[in-house]
Amino acid sequence: MLQKGLEGIVAAQSTISLVDGEKGHLVYRGYWAKELAQKNSFEEIAYLLWEKRLPDQKELCEFKEGLKCQRELTSHEENILRELPEKMEMMSVIRTIISSTGTSDYQWPSSREQAIRVSSIIPTIIAKRHRLQQGKSPIKPDMELDHVANYLYMLTGSMPLNEHVKALTGYLILTMEHGMNASTFAARVIASTQSDLISSLTGAIGAMKGPLHGGAPSGVINLLDQIGSIEHTESCLRQQLEDGQRLMGFGHRVYKTQDPRAEALREITLSLATADPWFELANHVEKIAIQLLEEHKPGRRLYTNVEFYAAAILRAVSLPPELFTSTFTLSRTIGWIAHIFEQNENNRIIRPSSEYVGPLPV
Structure with missing residues (x-):
């Protein structure tokens, strides 16, 4: 049977990494x-x-x-x-x-x-x-x-x-390998x-x-720029959802639960939030966005993906798009x-x- 794009076809056995989208697992060499x-x-x-x-x-x-x-x-x-x-x-x-x-x-x-x-x-x-x-x-x-x-x-x-080196290192490790x-x-x-x-x-x-x-996570940066501050987060996100727009940085083709890469980057940025206000804004936007997505699109399992925190980190270290x-x-x-x-x-x-x-x- 034809599988367009070879989706679901096993082409090799590998000991390098495990990517399990249903369970939200990403494993490197055990x-x-x-x-x-x-x-x-x-x-x-x-x-x-x-x-x-x-x-x-x-x-x-x-x-x-x-x-x-x-x-x-x-x-x-x-x-x-x-x-x-x-x-x-x-x-x-x-x-x-x-x-x-x-x-x-x-x-x-x-x-x-x-x-x-x-x-x-x-x-x-x-x-x-x-x-x-x-x-x-x-x-x-x-x-x-x-x-x-x-x-x-x-x-x-x-x-x-040092905070920027730590954040970028976390991002680069999590993008080294993905099946x-x-x-x-x-x-x-x-x-x-x-x-x-x-x-x-x-x-x-x-x-x-x-x-x-x-593709670069530029759409996430545009979203965070548009929000601008913690005070404007909920009103801005509600407006986007009511207008039928997609919230960039949420949902993933593979991961149907929490993206483990986003989880790790969240932990890194939470530990650095006091050192960089951009991380604090990203953490708050994620929290409100998850609540609103469940309210507007119940059962869709739309969680934060790696692009969301990638954008926050790349913006924080002043990396141009x-x-x-x-x-x-x-x-x-x-x-x-x-x-x-x-x-x-x-x-x-x-x-x-x-x-x-x-x-x-x-």
Whole structure:
């Protein structure tokens, strides 16, 4: 039987993550993702997804140093970055420069050294391109800062607040991996042909660029901007619902109960609400919105999704909307690589069938 979009079709067995929309579960390698997001660093969870276990202190230090040492772009990559058309979108910039790194050194099967190199330069690509487009000088990576703090530093040139690093780290951990989504499937299909890491990642980035997959949570920011203050929350949300408008950031195609990613980000933002009023507003809006959605649409099970708190966090750290999808890509690259490694380990070329429904010759 035809399943449009392959919905519900199992295409692989994986030990990387469990996504259970009915129960609201998200598990990374046997750990609750929401707990990892609140307690661990970006580097620890990247290591977990790639190596199938959390690192000890020595392994973590070595892994962090490996990422730091690869942050700088080569002169070749730097030249491409500066020569690309002004109107090229950031996702296309990332795709093009990552593709350009695919020398003969990148052969099947993929290696951790290759994975570290690609993961290290994506934040640099985003930050440098963004500053150049603003007419500003790029900021060199700070080798004393960890992955997430350095990304914020390269974007602004200022040392980021610890609260902002913690919030963004939680978001990036929770977007690293999410099962067999469109971009991950694209990466695994390409890897299954025994193509190289760069080809697989380039395909995944192309899939993420599509608005149906990597679309930014800009609608949530527009909603929060429109509300503006705690005092206006209920009246504004009621008006939107009475006008038949959708509340952005609520409801999810997979999760029919609480989105565990939103739960984790809520906990993070609640702990930081006193440090940033934007988090306080987001927490209040969520509370009122859930009440009103149950009142206006009883039984629909419309809960907060990850985009709601993603928007609050990305706005709080002053990340411009044009960088939302590329920042998502910065984290999801870790998950893509984990799937490429897994495909390499037990490979069979992925080749689904199609059903011909055209005319027959007479």
